[in-house]
Amino acid sequence: MGRSVKKGPYVEPKLLKKVKKLLKLPLEQRDKHTIRTWSRDSMIIPEMIGMLFEVHNGKQFIAVKIIEDMVGHRLGEFAPTRKFIKHGGKLQRELERKKST
Numbered sequence: 001m002g003r004s005v006k007k008g009p010y011v012e013p014k015l016l017k018k019v020k021k022l023l024k025l026p027l028e029q030r031d032k033h034t035i036r037t038w039s040r041d042s043m044i045i046p047e048m049i050g051m052l053f054e055v056h057n058g059k060q061f062i063a064v065k066i067i068e069d070m071v072g073h074r075l076g077e078f079a080p081t082r083k084f085i086k087h088g089g090k091l092q093r094e095l096e097r098k099k100s101t
Helices: 013-023 090-100
Strands: 034-037 052-056 061-065
Antiparallel strands (some): 052 061
16 A cells, blocks of 8 residues: 555655755756665655665665656665576576587
């Protein structure tokens, strides 16, 4: 179940404070600054467009540049926490070996 429309989008108060502080800077200085955050559950709001965030995925920080299409999504959606290796086992390795030779 989603969050109530009456309450509005959830954005970590500390993160919102950093965004507002960055908005006061001139455009050319905004591009140089990144905001590091562990708040994966914060909603992306229109004020964040064009900013660079570093979102923690549990091990490292993933750089996320906010674009217009991301508004309404959560920051954590753009920093995957799991690394996909590949499917298959012994048979798959044999097929790959045949392809490479």
